[in-house]
Amino acid sequence: MPNSNDIMMSESQDVIENYLSVDNVSIGFDGREILSNITFQLKRGDIGCLLGPSGCGKTTLLRSIAGFETVDDGMIKLNNKALSHHGYLLPAEQRNIGMVFQDYALFSHLNVIDNIMFGLHRFSKAQATIRANDLIARIGLVGKELAMPHELSGGEQQRVALARALAPEPQLLLLDEPFSNLDVELRETLSRDVRDIIKQSNTTALMVTHDQNEAFVMADNIGVIQSGKLAQWGSAYTIYHEPINAFVADFVGQGVFLEGKMRSPSEVETTLGCFEREESSTEQDSLATGDKVKVLIRPDDIIHDDESELTARVITRDFRGAEFLYTLALANGEELLVMVPSHHNHEINELIGIRLEIDHVVVFK
Amino acid sequence: MLNLLNLGKQLRKIGVWQVFLVVMALPTLLALLGVLSSFLHPDIESLSHLAQYVLPQTIKNTIFLVVGVGVVTTTLGVSLAWLTAVCDFPLRKFFVWALILPMAIPGYVMAFALVGLFEYTGPVQHFLRETFGSSSAFPDIYSYGGVVMALSLALYPYTYLMVRNAFQTQGLRSLEVGQSLGLSIRESFWRICLPMARPWIVGGTLLVMMETLSDFGTVAIFNYDTLTSAIYKTWFGLYSLPAALQVASVLLIFVVVITLLERRSRASQRFSQTRSAKSVAGRIRLSGVDRWLALLVCVLVFSLAFVMPVMRLLYWAVPNMNADITSQFLGYVAGSTSLSLIAMLMIAGLALLMAFTARTYNSPFAKIVVRISTMGYALPGTVLAVGLFVPVAAIDNVLGAMGLSTPLLQGTMVVMLLAYSVRFMAVAFTPLESNLLRITPSIDAASRSLGVSGIKMLAKVHLPMVKGGLLTAMVLVFVDVMKELPITLMTRPFGFNTLAVRIFELSSEGLWERAALPALAIVLVGLIPAFILIRKSDAR
Numbered sequence: 034m035p036n037s038n039d040i041m042m043s044e045s046q047d048v049i050e051n052y053l054s055v056d057n058v059s060i061g062f063d064g065r066e067i068l069s070n071i072t073f074q075l076k077r078g079d080i081g082c083l084l085g086p087s088g089c090g091k092t093t094l095l096r097s098i099a100g101f102e103t104v105d106d107g108m109i110k111l112n113n114k115a116l117s118h119h120g121y122l123l124p125a126e127q128r129n130i131g132m133v134f135q136d137y138a139l140f141s142h143l144n145v146i147d148n149i150m151f152g153l154h155r156f157s158k159a160q161a162t163i164r165a166n167d168l169i170a171r172i173g174l175v176g177k178e179l180a181m182p183h184e185l186s187g188g189e190q191q192r193v194a195l196a197r198a199l200a201p202e203p204q205l206l207l208l209d210e211p212f213s214n215l216d217v218e219l220r221e222t223l224s225r226d227v228r229d230i231i232k233q234s235n236t237t238a239l240m241v242t243h244d245q246n247e248a249f250v251m252a253d254n255i256g257v258i259q260s261g262k263l264a265q266w267g268s269a270y271t272i273y274h275e276p277i278n279a280f281v282a283d284f285v286g287q288g289v290f291l292e293g294k295m296r297s298p299s300e301v302e303t304t305l306g307c308f309e310r311e312e313s314s315t316e317q318d319s320l321a322t323g324d325k326v327k328v329l330i331r332p333d334d335i336i337h338d339d340e341s342e343l344t345a346r347v348i349t350r351d352f353r354g355a356e357f358l359y360t361l362a363l364a365n366g367e368e369l370l371v372m373v374p375s376h377h378n379h380e381i382n383e384l385i386g387i388r389l390e391i392d393h394v395v396v397f398k
Numbered sequence: 399m400l401n402l403l404n405l406g407k408q409l410r411k412i413g414v415w416q417v418f419l420v421v422m423a424l425p426t427l428l429a430l431l432g433v434l435s436s437f438l439h440p441d442i443e444s445l446s447h448l449a450q451y452v453l454p455q456t457i458k459n460t461i462f463l464v465v466g467v468g469v470v471t472t473t474l475g476v477s478l479a480w481l482t483a484v485c486d487f488p489l490r491k492f493f494v495w496a497l498i499l500p501m502a503i504p505g506y507v508m509a510f511a512l513v514g515l516f517e518y519t520g521p522v523q524h525f526l527r528e529t530f531g532s533s534s535a536f537p538d539i540y541s542y543g544g545v546v547m548a549l550s551l552a553l554y555p556y557t558y559l560m561v562r563n564a565f566q567t568q569g570l571r572s573l574e575v576g577q578s579l580g581l582s583i584r585e586s587f588w589r590i591c592l593p594m595a596r597p598w599i600v601g602g603t604l605l606v607m608m609e610t611l612s613d614f615g616t617v618a619i620f621n622y623d624t625l626t627s628a629i630y631k632t633w634f635g636l637y638s639l640p641a642a643l644q645v646a647s648v649l650l651i652f653v654v655v656i657t658l659l660e661r662r663s664r665a666s667q668r669f670s671q672t673r674s675a676k677s678v679a680g681r682i683r684l685s686g687v688d689r690w691l692a693l694l695v696c697v698l699v700f701s702l703a704f705v706m707p708v709m710r711l712l713y714w715a716v717p718n719m720n721a722d723i724t725s726q727f728l729g730y731v732a733g734s735t736s737l738s739l740i741a742m743l744m745i746a747g748l749a750l751l752m753a754f755t756a757r758t759y760n761s762p763f764a765k766i767v768v769r770i771s772t773m774g775y776a777l778p779g780t781v782l783a784v785g786l787f788v789p790v791a792a793i794d795n796v797l798g799a800m801g802l803s804t805p806l807l808q809g810t811m812v813v814m815l816l817a818y819s820v821r822f823m824a825v826a827f828t829p830l831e832s833n834l835l836r837i838t839p840s841i842d843a844a845s846r847s848l849g850v851s852g853i854k855m856l857a858k859v860h861l862p863m864v865k866g867g868l869l870t871a872m873v874l875v876f877v878d879v880m881k882e883l884p885i886t887l888m889t890r891p892f893g894f895n896t897l898a899v900r901i902f903e904l905s906s907e908g909l910w911e912r913a914a915l916p917a918l919a920i921v922l923v924g925l926i927p928a929f930i931l932i933r934k935s936d937a938r
Contacts, residue, residue: 101843125843126851138840142862151858152848201848 131198432788436643475557506615557602833867
């Protein structure tokens, strides 16, 4: 018999673990299903990221959490309070959920500090000013309090939009493709800054992007969405090394699939040899001896080794500064990708030695 | 059966906003239906008189006038735009904006100021007689040439503004492209710059043609009979509304053709819109004789279209100033101002409401309605006045049959305001619409996610963001109503006078000295939108 104290503990623990709870949510427009049976939970203080190609429905999911779209089925809860379910929608303005928009949507008639103070109607004027100035310092825009939005650079506008959304201390922060309008060089530094600002303010956040690098930098947990379905929800490491299906494997990170055949339910044979499959690697435990399968080979699974007897022919080479990304062809025509330090300069058609070092053997039917 | 069920469903969905939008489109539709209703009960007797004695001449005159003004304004507009946008010569910076000023002078003021300057007893011919002993070689100002000159000088700024904008954004750059491909500047102008600016040239010309078709006051002063004056004379001279409506429907055909052409040219403007707005290339430095020729052209046009008419008005007005500023004159000023203020508040308010409604309920239906209710800018005031008279009289008849003492609407401000709102809705709507486009859907979403929605969002976000457009809309409507002549003349309540009507009455009796003071007042007010345009057009 557990005592009541334990139950209390586990309940508050439950609220922390399932701070944002999206449970079996389906959304459709005009009879066409956009999202079906989406389920995931976000822990309080974590940053989640919905990753997927354009048109997969990830923005619709974000907008339904914000309260701009109704939910046909399922339940969205935040901090144990229902926000949306079939036939019910708590209006966006009552949710206290902040949002950073793709186009920033700054109010063009208000200067930086007035934009940030816009949502602070619950604060006194003095408190609001203190809070806004604190945020301006945190986003590094001291001195630009009175600038109008059009006088700011893209990166500065983006940070003002972030500060405006964070100002009312939202229960949850949503970010819709927040870096897509920025230069590539800016994206990485800014996404690290944004992560720091969100983490410092102890805010739970959910972001939508189609760029895996942003997701890797920002997120504690990543959900990969494949045409309206949540294919996988997990840490960046899990998503990369233990993808649940071929789509996730292909969309996240680089890699190729080799033809393979199951020698036993836990052993797969390829042209590169036999590999032992881990029990937990995928859900597809129903593989039987003799099944034809695809084996995922990431660039980091292969090591260039001039001593090795196994060789492959260089087909293309992309210079990446510190590294070369070589595409290699095996004797039977199958191709591999390998990342090699760039002082190993090999010409096209050269045969180079390779060695396999696979930590996670990922096999799909 | 299925269709009927669907229709029922559709009908049940109709809400307040749809009703509002329909009401907005109604006056324009009613005016058009009013004009076309004349085919139901044609006045055969008047009509045969018209067809025999009036229509052939007035149709011919109208076509000649539209073509003449079109050719002159296009020539003036394009050459002045080229000189000020691409070339460099003394005083260029001044003429860039000074050449826009003549748009402050309404056609009917330009007309009698020019007549005053160039008629036999005017200062120009007087000077010629003093110097050469005779002025008999001087052409008669009361002629086709005179009318075309007056209207062209008042209207060329439209073409000038549009074409200059086109040259400014692409002229210098495309000259450089031409030169890099081995063309001389002259060849580049004819083979690249002019063809590239064609959508704007055509657009400006069609706009001017539309204004020419609507003109009433200028042609009246020159006694040059066109379809607009025929409508007025048929109604107020022959007292035949059906015949006036028939003439109006002839004029309507011209309007429809030009409007359709203008729509098409606007579409091709969008198509050929270039991104690079600012040209960094240097201007063509005109050399020797060319610089002074360019200067001379600008000086000539500017003095003929602005300096001399204004001087002429001042010359008349100043000696009589004390006698003219009577309580009667102040009454006209008050009448004009209050009328313009009422119309401004009503039209700008309705346009704002319509713009927000159409934005909120963005549907094909809303788009069509907005299109209809902003279509009236192309309808000549004379057509609107007779067209709206029909439904208004019909409503009065119905009210009379219900036992009310009639006429309730005829001869009241209601008809006049209705006609203004049809004619000037587009003037108010266009600047608002371009402001509203900046309020993207995510602006609404951002406001709501920060806890501000509904009326509060309208007040704190939407209104401040369209403030500039609303101000422009109000100024433009105010000035346009103040300058407006035929609608006011034909629909005003008995005894109600405005500055424009007073100018028309005095000038048609030849009392130009006395018309000068109210005319100067109108020109002064007209300078406000001219300066707004100068600021907006980035006059460099």
